[in-house]
Amino acid sequence: MPALLFDLDGTMLNSDDIHEQVYRELWADRGLVMEDGFYMENVHGRLNVDVFAKYLPDEGDPQGLSEWKEAQFRDRLPTPYPAMPGVLDLLHAAQNDGWRVAVVTNAMRLNAEAMLSAIGARGAIETMVIGEECARGKPHPEPYLQAMKALDMPAAQCIAFEDSTTGVQAAAASGAYTIGVRSGLSDQDLRAHGAQDSIQDFTDIALPDLLARLKGVVA
Missing domain, CATH: 1.10.150 (DNA polymerase; domain 1)
Structure with a gap:
């Protein structure tokens, strides 16, 4: 999976x-x-x-x-804090379907823990890779490559979600199928930096079909 x-x-x-x-x-x-x-x-x-x-x-x-x-x-940062729409449902579905889940972030570890706890998602994350704990952070692909190594998953079986130009560059360079999240940038900007698709958030009507298609491609 x-x-x-x-x-x-x-x-x-x-x-x-x-x-x-x-x-x-x-x-x-x-x-x-x-x-x-x-x-x-x-x-x-x-x-x-x-x-x-x-x-x-x-x-x-x-x-x-x-x-x-x-x-x-x-x-x-208030606690609780609203999660991106649909992301908690996707995490729940991933757990039910046996999909591996990692967070790959340039945030420092204390912040990452605080944010995940604030949105109620910490228990759904199997692996967390912190950019400043790597030799090179995003936009270098190393954080994503470390996550793949920790999960023992090849790039061809990984789907990355990113919202920034540096993040999209890192994910795409790692070989993961990269989906941009349009929380701050346009579809055009995200694709220009390496995203292969984009969504508005995790309630986007395109996401279920996209994941189903990708599941068939990478499985």
Whole structure:
């Protein structure tokens, strides 16, 4: 049976507004102005330390700043928090059908645990791969390749769900069948970076037929 590989933020839940607000405050504290659209274009889906290296090169401790930023996020994340529509039903169906499930995220582990717990999905996740714990995070395919190794599943039997350009690039480069989630980007943008299909969310009427077709292809 296929394996389902999920990105987390923007895919299983959408908390970008919380992240963006913390980033805006971080920029303002340094006398910088964050223009509208900057977060989605330059931060979304990327590791904090990579963002800081590019835009805050004078920071003495980018890892410490990243940990502070993510602690701010956890403090502001309500519990419970709404899951992406339909994702919990898909996880339940995957468990019933014996599909393997992993989360592959650039979020730090404490955040990933907090988000999964907030949407009530932690118990459905078999394996979790954290980008900053890999030698290279997304957009490199290594996090996805590690998930496949942990599940002992070949790329040809893996379906990845991603919402960011870096995530789509990583998933597609790993060889997984990559489905974009249009929580922040258009179908055109997602396909331009490697997605083979896209859905609005997990209630999209195209998803059941898509999964049934893919099940036949990868089984």
